[in-house]
Structures are given as structure tokens and as C-alpha cells.
Amino acid sequence: MAVMTTGNTSRADLNRRRILDVALAELLRDPDASMDHIARAAGVVRRTVYGHFPSREALISTLVDDAVEALASAHAAGREGVADPAEAVARSVLSVWEIADRYRLLVALAQRTVTMQGIRERLSPVRANSVRLLQQGLDQGVFASALPAPALAYVHEQILFALMEAVNDGLLSTQEAGRSAAVTVLTAAGVPAATASDLVTEVSGALPR
Amino acid sequence: MAVMTTGNTSRADLNRRRILDVALAELLRDPDASMDHIARAAGVVRRTVYGHFPSREALISTLVDDAVEALASAHAAGREGVADPAEAVARSVLSVWEIADRYRLLVALAQRTVTMQGIRERLSPVRANSVRLLQQGLDQGVFASALPAPALAYVHEQILFALMEAVNDGLLSTQEAGRSAAVTVLTAAGVPAATASDLVTEVSGALPR
DNA sequence: CGTACATTGCACAGTGTTGTGCAATTACAC
DNA sequence: GTGTAATTGCACAACACTGTGCAATGTACG
Numbered sequence: 471m472a473v474m475t476t477g478n479t480s481r482a483d484l485n486r487r488r489i490l491d492v493a494l495a496e497l498l499r500d501p502d503a504s505m506d507h508i509a510r511a512a513g514v515v516r517r518t519v520y521g522h523f524p525s526r527e528a529l530i531s532t533l534v535d536d537a538v539e540a541l542a543s544a545h546a547a548g549r550e551g552v553a554d555p556a557e558a559v560a561r562s563v564l565s566v567w568e569i570a571d572r573y574r575l576l577v578a579l580a581q582r583t584v585t586m587q588g589i590r591e592r593l594s595p596v597r598a599n600s601v602r603l604l605q606q607g608l609d610q611g612v613f614a615s616a617l618p619a620p621a622l623a624y625v626h627e628q629i630l631f632a633l634m635e636a637v638n639d640g641l642l643s644t645q646e647a648g649r650s651a652a653v654t655v656l657t658a659a660g661v662p663a664a665t666a667s668d669l670v671t672e673v674s675g676a677l678p679r
Numbered sequence: 680m681a682v683m684t685t686g687n688t689s690r691a692d693l694n695r696r697r698i699l700d701v702a703l704a705e706l707l708r709d710p711d712a713s714m715d716h717i718a719r720a721a722g723v724v725r726r727t728v729y730g731h732f733p734s735r736e737a738l739i740s741t742l743v744d745d746a747v748e749a750l751a752s753a754h755a756a757g758r759e760g761v762a763d764p765a766e767a768v769a770r771s772v773l774s775v776w777e778i779a780d781r782y783r784l785l786v787a788l789a790q791r792t793v794t795m796q797g798i799r800e801r802l803s804p805v806r807a808n809s810v811r812l813l814q815q816g817l818d819q820g821v822f823a824s825a826l827p828a829p830a831l832a833y834v835h836e837q838i839l840f841a842l843m844e845a846v847n848d849g850l851l852s853t854q855e856a857g858r859s860a861a862v863t864v865l866t867a868a869g870v871p872a873a874t875a876s877d878l879v880t881e882v883s884g885a886l887p888r
Numbered sequence: 889c890g891t892a893c894a895t896t897g898c899a900c901a902g903t904g905t906t907g908t909g910c911a912a913t914t915a916c917a918c
Numbered sequence: 919g920t921g922t923a924a925t926t927g928c929a930c931a932a933c934a935c936t937g938t939g940c941a942a943t944g945t946a947c948g
Contacts, residue, residue, distance in 0.1 A: 480916090482924060500791070502711060504905060515926055520907070582709065614872035617859055621845035625863060628837035636830035650826055654834060658867035663823035689946090691894060713935060724896055729937070 486522045488512050494533060494575060501578050505529075530579065530586065537572035538592050544569050545596055555607035556661055560652045560673045562603070563630070567648040570634050577627070597623060607659065614660030622659060629655050649674055695731045697721050699745075702738060703784060710787050714738075739795065743788065746781035747801050753778055754805055764816035765870055769861045769882045771812070772839070776857040779843050786836070806832060816868065823869025835864050858883050 492512040496503040505526055509516040523529040548562030566573060580589035600623045607613035608622075615622055633651045636642045642650060649670050656666035701721040705712040714735055718725040732738040757771030775782060789798035809832045816822035817831075824831055842860045845851045851859060858879050865875035 480923090485924085505907090506905080516906095517908095517927075518925055521924075524907085526906070615866065616862060616872075616876065617842075617845075618850055620848075621842060621850045621859075624841040624845050624850075625838055625867075628841035629834055629867070632833040632837035633826075633830060636826075636833050639829075641827055641830045641833075650830075653825060654867060657824065657869055658834075658838070658863060660866055660872040662871065663825075663869040667825065689894095694894085714937090715935075725936095726897080726938095727895055730894075734937070735935095 482522070485512075485514060485518065489514065489519055489522060489529075490533060490536075493529060494572065497530070497533070498571060498575050498578065501582055527586075533572075534576065534579065534586060534589060534592075537569075537576045538589075538596075540569045541566065541573050541576065541593075542596050545599060549599075549603060554612070555603055555610060556612050556656060556666075556669055557673060558603055559607065559626075559656060559659070560666075560670050562600075563626075563652040563655050564648055564670075564674055566630065567651055570630055574631055574634060577631070600626065604659065612661065615658070625658055626655050629658060691731070694721075694723060694727065698723065698728055698731060698738075699742060703742060703781065706739070706742070707780060707784050707787065710791055736795075739788065742781075743785065743795060743798060743801075746778075746785045747798075747805075749778045750775065750782050750785065750802075751805050754808060758808075758812060763821070764812055764819060765821050765865060765875075765878055766882060767812055768816065768835075768865060768868070769875075769879050771809075772835075772861040772864050773857050773879075773883055775839065776860055779839055783840055783843060786840070809835065813868065821870065824867070831868060834867055838864050838867060 489508070489512045493503075493508045496508050496511050500507075505519055506516045508529075509519045512519070519529070523532065544565045545562055548565035549558035552558040552561060576589060576593060579586060580593060601619045604613065604622045604626070605619040608615065608619055613622070617625065630651055633642065633647050633654065637644055637647045652670045652674070653663070653666045656669070657663050661669075698717070698721045702712075702717045705717050705720050709716075714728055715725045717738075718728045721728075728738070732741065753774045754771055757774035758767035761767040761770060785798060785802060788795060789802060810828045813822065813831045813835070814828040817824065817828055822831070826834065839860055842851065842856050842863065846853055846856045861879045861883070862872075862875045865878070866872050870878075
């Protein structure tokens with residue numbers, strides 16, 4: 471009986487991880503994908519999935535937990551120790567872009583009445599931070615939008631998803647898409663296009679990458 | 680046997696219309712809403728819905744037909760006889776905004792693999808027009824975005840939906856939301872915020888309303 | 889009133905999905 | 919190899935939804 475610490479890679483754990491990865495992809499394609507569909511896509515029989523997750527709800531819940539955590543930390547990482555709202559937004563978008571697929575799944579599942587009524591609640595603190603940041607920018611006159619901050623946050627979010635779809639359809643490369651997303655979000659908020667572009671290249675160049 | 684021309688309002692026709700209206704709303708909330716759910720929301724029994732539409736597919740198909748037609752004509756109306764791409768975009772957004780809910784349903788249904796594979800195809804000419812218009816703006820330097828026109832079209836579309844949700848959540852009034860949508864779309868495309876705002880107020884003031 | 893038509897209530901078969909049980913089989917470690 | 923754990927292949931029961939049939943009820947209209 472080997473002592474199992476975090477990071478072990480037994481056969482079961484590999485399967486579990488693969489199931490989660492495939493489930494993310496499949497649920498992104500169709501939020502109502504069946505357990506059988508997910509299982510087969512993961513190269514596994516439906517019964518095996520139930521060996522790892524007691525119910526469909528549990529599987530999705532695990533996905534949601536991971537996504538919320540990843541989103542919150544990505545969002546926070548982007549704006550820690552940054553005073554300028556525009557720069558904070560730029561860094562935040564670049565950071566969130568890395569996990570945008572999980573973010574998108576969260577929103578897709580939250581829209582669905584059937585699946586988890588708690589997603590919106592668990593998402594709201596993150597969104598509140600986003601709104602606060604945008605409000606700062608509006609107050610300081612860095613952003614010139616006529617929209618109230620909460621509405622601007624919706625726009626912010628949907629721009630990310632629009633560019634994800636663009637990447638999905640081969641209109642954009644993944645790397646440049648992150649920067650494009652940041653620039654477009656800033657531009658939509660009312661930052662002059664040239665300023666936004668310069669800011670993002672500067673910020674993304676200074677990233678610890 | 681009365682001669683029935685378009686515009687009659689028998690009891691059956693009223694029910695049919697109400698079912699369609701309610702179905703639009705319910706399917707917008709949940710694209711997989713059951714026939715029973717839609718029927719009850721329309722104050723009718725499930726069997727009655729099948730009296731008007733032979734199948735769920737047929738009901739949705741009717742909705743889709745109306746939506747595609749409405750979208751195409753709204754989109755066209757916005758840019759007829761207008762030379763400036765920015766003004767055309769502004770008018771187009773204002774026009775499409777009137778039927779944005781039907782537009783949104785189309786996109787929501789198209790994402791669903793199960794429901795109608797033909798929606799994307801029937802939507803593509805409209806989207807092609809949108810892309811062409813945006814491309815003009817980019818070529819003439821009216822729009823300053825670094826995004827390719829097709830990607831910008833995705834952003835354009837999602838901004839509309841974001842502001843619909845904002846209206847839905849009471850963050851914006853319906854009337855001002857239309858103008859805000861136009862301004863935000865233009866701003867996201869790289870038109871300076873002040874210019875966009877002026878253009879839209881001018882255009883919307885000149886609208887035959 | 890009586891006729892025509894729309895709606896209702898119920899019952900039904902077919903289908904897809906979820907979650908569970910259990911025995912057989914397979915992979916991995918020692 | 920032997921044993922332990924995971925995976926597989928069925929076989930269930932329960933449930934929700936679709937689409938149809940038919941008799942009963944309701945509603946408009948002359």
C-alpha cells in the first residue's frame with residue numbers, strides 16, 4: 471500500500487483526469503452531452519465514469535469547482551499591485567485568457583436552469599471585482615464608455631468569448647488572440663485604440679513568460 | 680366558411696401566435712425547454728400545441744424562419760443607401776436591436792448540435808454582409824481595430840447579446856440600450872468614443888420614429 | 889338551438905438517459 | 919505468478935420527453 475501524495479499518477483488517476491478534460495471539451499460543445507457521450511469520447515465505458523464520479527452532477531460540480539478557482543486566481547493575479555485600471559484590465563484579460571475555456575463553460579452551465587443554481591452565486595464575487603475595476607477606470611476618466619460598469623463587465627466577458635470562438639474557427643492564432651482580446655476589451659471600454667495597443671504590448675512584453 | 684385573409688384573429692390563430700411568442704421567450708431561457716413547459720407557459724395543454732405544430736422541430740422551425748427573415752431585413756434596412764461604413768454600422772445596430780431577442784435565439788439554437796443543422800447556413804449570408812461592411816470600415820481606416828473583419832463580426836454580435844443581458848438584468852433601459860449598443864460596437868471597432876457617440880445620436884435622431 | 893371547430897384530458901408506445909448491481913476480465917505491482 | 923484494484927459488459931428500474939389516438943368538453947357563430 472503505497473503512500474499516495476498529491477501528484478501521483480496511477481491508472482485510475484490518469485483516467486479520472488482524462489475524463490475531466492474530455493468532459494470539459496464535450497460540455498463546451500454541448501452543455502447537455504450525455505454521460506455515455508463523454509465516456510466514449512474519453513475512450514472509456516459509461517460504467518467507468520460512474521466509478522470516478524457518483525453522478526453527472528458530481529462530475530460537473532468538480533469541473534465547476536476547478537473553473538471557479540482557476541478564474542478567481544487568474545483574475546486576481548492580473549491586477550495585484552497594479553494602480554492603473556487600464557493596465558490592471560489588460561493584465562487581467564491576458565491572465566484570464568489562459569483559462570478562458572473553463573470560464574466559458576462556467577457561463578454556459580450557469581445559463582442552464584437545470585444545472586447548478588449555485589454557479590451564478592459562486593461567480594458573482596469575481597464579477598464584482600471586475601465591475602469594481604471598471605468603475606475605477608470610469609471614475610478616473612481612463613475609460614470613456616457611456617455604459618454603467620456592470621453592463622461594461624458583460625461586454626468585457628462576451629468579447630472574450632467572441633474571440634475564443636474566432637480562435638476556434640481559425641480566424642485568429644491563440645497567442646495573438648490573448649493580446650487582441652486585451653486590446654479589444656480596452657478599446658470597447660473607450661480607451662483609444664493606439665493607446666490600448668501600446669499598453670498591451672508593453673504589459674505582455676513585461677510578463678513573466 | 681368565412682374567407683380568411685392575412686391578419687385574421689380567430690381563437691386558434693391567437694393561440695398559435697401566443698404559443699410562438701411564449702416559445703421564443705422560454706427557448707431563450709432554456710433552448711431545451713420541453714413542449715409541456717412551453718405549452719403550460721402559454722396557458723395551454725401540450726396536446727394543443729401539437730394541434731398547431733406537428734412536432735417540436737416544426738415549432739422551432741417556424742420560429743427560426745421568422746427570425747432569419749426579420750434579421751435579414753433589419754440588417755439590410757440599416758445600411759441601404761448609406762455610404763459611410765460607420766454610419767451604416769450604427770444604423771444597422773439600431774435596426775437589429777429591435778429584434779435582438781430573435782437574433783439571440785437563432786444563435787443559441789445554432790450552437791446546439793441537435794437542433795437544426797441548417798441555421799448556420801441560413802445565417803451565414805447575413806453574417807457575410809456584416810463582415811463585408813466591417814471590412815470596408817477597416818480598409819477606409821474608419822475602424823482602427825487590429826482584428827480581422829470576421830473576428831470583429833463575432834465581437835459585434837456578442838456585444839449586442841451582452842447588452843441584451845444587461846437590459847434583462849435591469850442595468851439599462853431598453854431605449855437607451857439600443858443607442859448604447861451602437862456606440863459600443865463602433866467603439867470596439869476602434870472609432871473614438873466621442874465620435875461614435877455623436878454619430879449615433881445624429882443617426883438615431885434622424886430615424887423615422 | 890345547433891353546427892363546426894378548438895381545446896382538453898387521458899392513455900399509450902417508443903426512446904433516451906440516469907444510476908445501480910454484479911460477475912468477468914484486464915492491467916499493474918510486488 | 920499471484921493478488922489487488924480498476925475496468926468492462928451486461929442487465930436492470932426509474933424517469934422524462936415525444937408524438938399519437940380518441941372521447942369529452944368547451945366556445946364561437948349563424
